[in-house]
Amino acid sequence: MTIYKLEVVRTVQKNQEIFTGFLTKELAKSLTFCDHYPPAPNRLGYQRPPEKKRAVDFAAYLNKNPAGFVTPILLNARQKLDFIPTNPDILSPFGSIYIKEGHNLSIIDGQHRTIGILDYFEHGIDIPFLLFNCLDTEYEQDLFITINREQKKVSMSHVHFVGHKNDMLSELVIRLESDPDSPWYHNVNLVGARGTKRPVSLQSLRASLQELLQSGEVKMLDIEKQYQLAVDFWNVVAEVWPEAWQATRNSLLKKAMGTLAVSKLGSYLIPLVLNRETGVIDQERLRVYLKRAENVNWMSDGDFKGYSSRYASDMVKAKLDSLIFASRGV
Structure with a gap:
């Protein structure tokens, strides 16, 4: 033997x-x-x-x-x-x-x-x-x-955070979270940790940015202009719905479903307000469009009570479309 x-x-x-x-x-x-x-x-x-x-x-x-x-x-x-x-x-x-x-x-x-x-x-x-x-x-x-x-799987937010140098969208999210001039400053859970009291994860905001920046005109811009476009867009969103944006609890606007719905809307609006020579959006024109829906109640007991899924973001976007474009043209 x-x-x-x-x-x-x-x-x-x-x-x-x-x-x-x-x-x-x-x-x-x-x-x-x-x-x-x-x-x-x-x-x-x-x-x-x-x-x-x-x-x-x-x-x-x-x-x-x-x-x-x-x-x-x-x-x-x-x-x-x-x-x-x-x-x-x-x-x-x-x-x-x-x-x-x-x-x-x-x-x-x-x-x-x-x-x-x-x-x-x-x-x-x-x-x-x-x-x-x-x-x-x-x-x-x-x-x-x-x-x-x-055994627990590593969250996709953590995966994207570790690999952000090879992923432009993750890089943009991290910049939005760390920039004091960004409306997302210290509002993003970058690694998917529990108990951070931050309303949206890196993974969710990344998916929202992917929707927001999907038009051909935007994809042609360099990363700096795409980043500034994202900052300008979300600053206008924060101005139009200040109560929902500033709320630390019970607001759906900064949750995954809300950011995705608004980003899907933004992917249509941005080409309408984009200066193709400078690569900068006209924030005032964007504000005019979004203010047509300023009375939407984003709180958890408001207009979208019970909405939470990716499919629900399409229903929210359809509601915003009806308020912004119905009988108004563009």
Whole structure:
């Protein structure tokens, strides 16, 4: 019977021995298994069966993303392992463990990363691990449930915030939030955090700007002019509906639904008030259009009570259209 030697670092948490180290692809294929449903002999079957797409996607992530690295997988040795310190004469965490051949290491977390590397990633790469030495299987299952139950996806606002240098719309939103001359100054939740008391997220305002700046004339402008156009537009909006804009609670105007509805309206109005030579909008003409709807009640118990979805923004925009353009022409 083959016995494999792994160089590791040893530590102890709550009297539980833990090792960290690396597995080659060959050793990972030989030693690890995922205890998924349906249970096999001497298995518990407590995990979901692996999904090929997730494994393939992870392999593609490693292959194409310069920042694509393998994070440690979480393992449990179902049989007790012996640890031999490198230097038995001194107290040291460095040493080796010896593992019998066979699938003896249960993957608690990281089955898709492991499968992606073993089956779909063609290059050689070592897999880092954190390995419990014979953790009770009840604790193993509980740890799996805890990891997956508490796992939260990163919000798209946070994604756009981190990648804003490669995304013009996210860059514009961040500038709107940080510019004291912007009506959105300190009013945007840039990373999707809870409890910020800011009415709109980066993701939502980004989607609104995408609508607002969608006309061909605007897309031809450089980023500085597009930014100033956005500032001027929202300044006029804030002037026309001051109560709703200044309200810190219960106003739909600065919520995702309201900003999207107004931006959809703005995408039609801006070409009507844009000076194509200077790339600047006529704020007074824009104000004239919007003031035709100045009596709209944007509060949560007002004209759009209960409206909250993207579809609802189309209904709000239709209401604004009827007030601004009905029997008036342009």
